[in-house]
Amino acid sequence: xxxxxxxxxxxxxxxxxxxxxYEERRGPLGEKFDYCDDSDKFGQKTWELSEAEMGRISLNIxxxxxxxxxxxIDILVAGDLQNQCVSSSLGLSGFGIPYIGVxxxxxxxxxxxxxxxxxMNSNKEIKYGAAITTSHNSAAERQFRTPIEYGGxxxxxxxxxxxxxxxxxxxxxxxxxxxxxxxGKIIDGATSDGSNxxxxxxxSAADSILSYFAETSYPISHFxxxxxxxxxxxxxxxxxxxxxxxxxxxxxxxxxxxxLLYDFEKKDVHSGASGCGxxxxxxxxxxxxxxxxxxxxxxxxxxxxxxxxxxxxLQGENIYGIAPLIFLENINL
Amino acid sequence: xxxxxxxxxxxxxxxxxxxxxYEERRGPLGEKFDYCDDSDKFGQKTWELSEAEMGRISLNIxxxxxxxxxxxIDILVAGDLQNQCVSSSLGLSGFGIPYIGVxxxxxxxxxxxxxxxxxMNSNKEIKYGAAITTSHNSAAERQFRTPIEYGGxxxxxxxxxxxxxxxxxxxxxxxxxxxxxxxGKIIDGATSDGSNxxxxxxxSAADSILSYFAETSYPISHFxxxxxxxxxxxxxxxxxxxxxxxxxxxxxxxxxxxxLLYDFEKKDVHSGASGCGxxxxxxxxxxxxxxxxxxxxxxxxxxxxxxxxxxxxLQGENIYGIAPLIFLENINL
Numbered sequence: 191x192x193x194x195x196x197x198x199x200x201x202x203x204x205x206x207x208x209x210x211x212y213e214e215r216r217g218p219l220g221e222k223f224d225y226c227d228d229s230d231k232f233g234q235k236t237w238e239l240s241e242a243e244m245g246r247i248s249l250n251i252x253x254x255x256x257x258x259x260x261x262x263i264d265i266l267v268a269g270d271l272q273n274q275c276v277s278s279s280l281g282l283s284g285f286g287i288p289y290i291g292v293x294x295x296x297x298x299x300x301x302x303x304x305x306x307x308x309x310m311n312s313n314k315e316i317k318y319g320a321a322i323t324t325s326h327n328s329a330a331e332r333q334f335r336t337p338i339e340y341g342g343x344x345x346x347x348x349x350x351x352x353x354x355x356x357x358x359x360x361x362x363x364x365x366x367x368x369x370x371x372x373x374g375k376i377i378d379g380a381t382s383d384g385s386n387x388x389x390x391x392x393x394s395a396a397d398s399i400l401s402y403f404a405e406t407s408y409p410i411s412h413f414x415x416x417x418x419x420x421x422x423x424x425x426x427x428x429x430x431x432x433x434x435x436x437x438x439x440x441x442x443x444x445x446x447x448x449x450l451l452y453d454f455e456k457k458d459v460h461s462g463a464s465g466c467g468x469x470x471x472x473x474x475x476x477x478x479x480x481x482x483x484x485x486x487x488x489x490x491x492x493x494x495x496x497x498x499x500x501x502x503x504l505q506g507e508n509i510y511g512i513a514p515l516i517f518l519e520n521i522n523l
Numbered sequence: 524x525x526x527x528x529x530x531x532x533x534x535x536x537x538x539x540x541x542x543x544x545y546e547e548r549r550g551p552l553g554e555k556f557d558y559c560d561d562s563d564k565f566g567q568k569t570w571e572l573s574e575a576e577m578g579r580i581s582l583n584i585x586x587x588x589x590x591x592x593x594x595x596i597d598i599l600v601a602g603d604l605q606n607q608c609v610s611s612s613l614g615l616s617g618f619g620i621p622y623i624g625v626x627x628x629x630x631x632x633x634x635x636x637x638x639x640x641x642x643m644n645s646n647k648e649i650k651y652g653a654a655i656t657t658s659h660n661s662a663a664e665r666q667f668r669t670p671i672e673y674g675g676x677x678x679x680x681x682x683x684x685x686x687x688x689x690x691x692x693x694x695x696x697x698x699x700x701x702x703x704x705x706x707g708k709i710i711d712g713a714t715s716d717g718s719n720x721x722x723x724x725x726x727s728a729a730d731s732i733l734s735y736f737a738e739t740s741y742p743i744s745h746f747x748x749x750x751x752x753x754x755x756x757x758x759x760x761x762x763x764x765x766x767x768x769x770x771x772x773x774x775x776x777x778x779x780x781x782x783l784l785y786d787f788e789k790k791d792v793h794s795g796a797s798g799c800g801x802x803x804x805x806x807x808x809x810x811x812x813x814x815x816x817x818x819x820x821x822x823x824x825x826x827x828x829x830x831x832x833x834x835x836x837l838q839g840e841n842i843y844g845i846a847p848l849i850f851l852e853n854i855n856l
Contacts, residue, residue, distance in 0.1 A: 196646075238838065269626065279709050288706035289706060289845060292625055305638060308641045312644040312645045313528040315525045316525065373621035373623055497612035501605075501609070507572075510616050
């Protein structure tokens with residue numbers, strides 16, 4: 191089985207943006223967000239529409255930064271956590287751009303960048319395409335667990351779903367290229383505990399990382415970081431335990447977006463950030479600027495998704511994880 | 524904007540299968556299904572797991588017909604209508620094949636074939652990939668409307684969600700090639716009536732068909748049929764009204780999978796079949812065999828999706844349609 195697709199380096203990050211809410215602005219990356227709405231509402235009357243509007247704003251900002259009109263974008267690839275991914279379809283409907291909806295739970299950011307790369311590699315006439323990922327704390331909590339107004343107690347392994355959107359316009363110019371991509375496998379997370387997604391996803395992250403190094407000849411030190419999406423403390427510890435055992439030393443390169451978005455002193459987020467907006471906004475506010483500036487040269491980036499629904503959990507099914515991977519490089523260094 | 528991607532004809536249908544339930548066996552295509560379970564349960568204890576198992580069986584049958592092991596498949600692209608697409612992730616988890624989850628509502632069959640083609644075109648080392656689509660009447664009705672046990676009255680424009688799965692193994696050999704693909708745009712369906720999906724989707728089908736002929740130089744007669752997914756009677760009539768006005772004569776080439784799956788005399792399906800299993804199973808049982816045998820040479824195939832969720836409908840949002848398109852040709856004629 192050949193999992194990795196190599197690209198020629200011509201698919202690059204042309205522009206990107208991050209939009210967040212109140213907690214995201216208060217976090218350590220807060221100043222790097224392009225726009226935050228402290229009400230988390232983005233002028234809308236429901237949390238679901240707030241998320242849709244956040245995604246729309248995020249794409250508009252990425253377009254503005256790129257000095258591009260929406261008519262210059264040939265394809266959108268997007269996804270979110272709402273049932274039937276309506277945040278993406280409602281929020282992006284007004285752009286009139288051909289659309290591919292993806293569902294990968296919190297792996298959406300990497301998945302959408304991978305699918306978009308594939309479309310752009312398959313058709314060299316596509317000059318620009320965009321990948322958009324959103325999650326909203328209040329929309330997600332009431333859908334997956336309980337409405338936030340209920341004030342339910344959360345376990346230590348629980349994570350805080352980010353109110354965040356990340357939009358990425360890929361083009362043929364820029365410093366940072368997507369060099370390779372590798373889809374993830376659906377891996378049994380060995381738990382049905384909806385408050386411990388990090389644990390459930392850690393096995394899929396381990397599978398993807400170890401498979402990647404098994405299929406390639408790169409030494410681990412080829413990369414500055416191996417970045418996971420939203421494993422949080424619990425999941426990151428589990429992942430590092432597996433990596434230490436299977437390929438000692440590799441765990442030192444691991445860093446998790448779910449540990450970077452919030453200030454653990456200021457805000458009790460328990461195990462860390464989660465939601466597909468986590469890896470999307472941390473890629474946009476933190477890792478891409480570091481790659482652009484040359485502080486980082488090469489990273490492996492794996493958003494991590496927990497494949498389950500409230501019904502599947504109530505019916506006693508395990509949570510399955512998935513961790514697609516992309517290899518990002520500043521090719522002008 | 525360049526919407527159409529042209530392929531070199533090397534991506535072909537290598538094997539395919541269709542699995543259904545009681546009503547599907549009783550329909551005019553019943554004998555062409557590879558397997559039907561009259562209980563609609565596929566040995567499972569919940570409708571949700573029944574759908575997952577139906578998808579698993581369907582891929583296994585396609586593998587058997589191709590004399591391939593699951594280890595020879597490099598990538599799966601799949602989707603369904605269940606919240607968070609758990610039918611696909613649970614049903615396909617056991618294969619251990621790298622996985623791309625898509626969400627396009629009832630446009631999933633065409634969307635997944637398009638995404639798979641893009642991955643295979645982008646990486647010529649992928650010898651085989653599979654696209655899987657499922658929908659289940661009882662799982663969908665209780666999620667989107669009311670449990671079937673409730674016995675609610677249905678309106679004349681309502682459709683019958685198919686209990687059906689279609690699996691397609693694409694390879695580099697076979698008579699029928701995917702020649703082109705074109706993603707759909709998200710088009711406002713101008714209704715929020717969850718019992719009239721056909722109407723909501725008709726505008727997106729019209730947009731895709733008219734855009735396709737505007738971008739290409741093919742005469743309409745280049746194709747034997749222009750096939751839509753599940754517009755049903757109401758949606759097909761609306762589509763033909765639009766086509767008659769915008770490009771007279773083209774409406775004569777239109778045929779809808781939602782009108783072919785059930786016998787309207789035997790079973791009161793109201794406006795016709797719906798659900799993403801409709802176009803998947805009708806492609807597998809009807810159109811692909813006709814293309815293979817040479818009775819058809821070229822068709823345009825557009826599964827049609829209604830982008831909405833029960834929450835978005837309750838919140839008064841319109842239903843948006845999407846209609847990705849693929850051009851299929853028997854290249855050995």
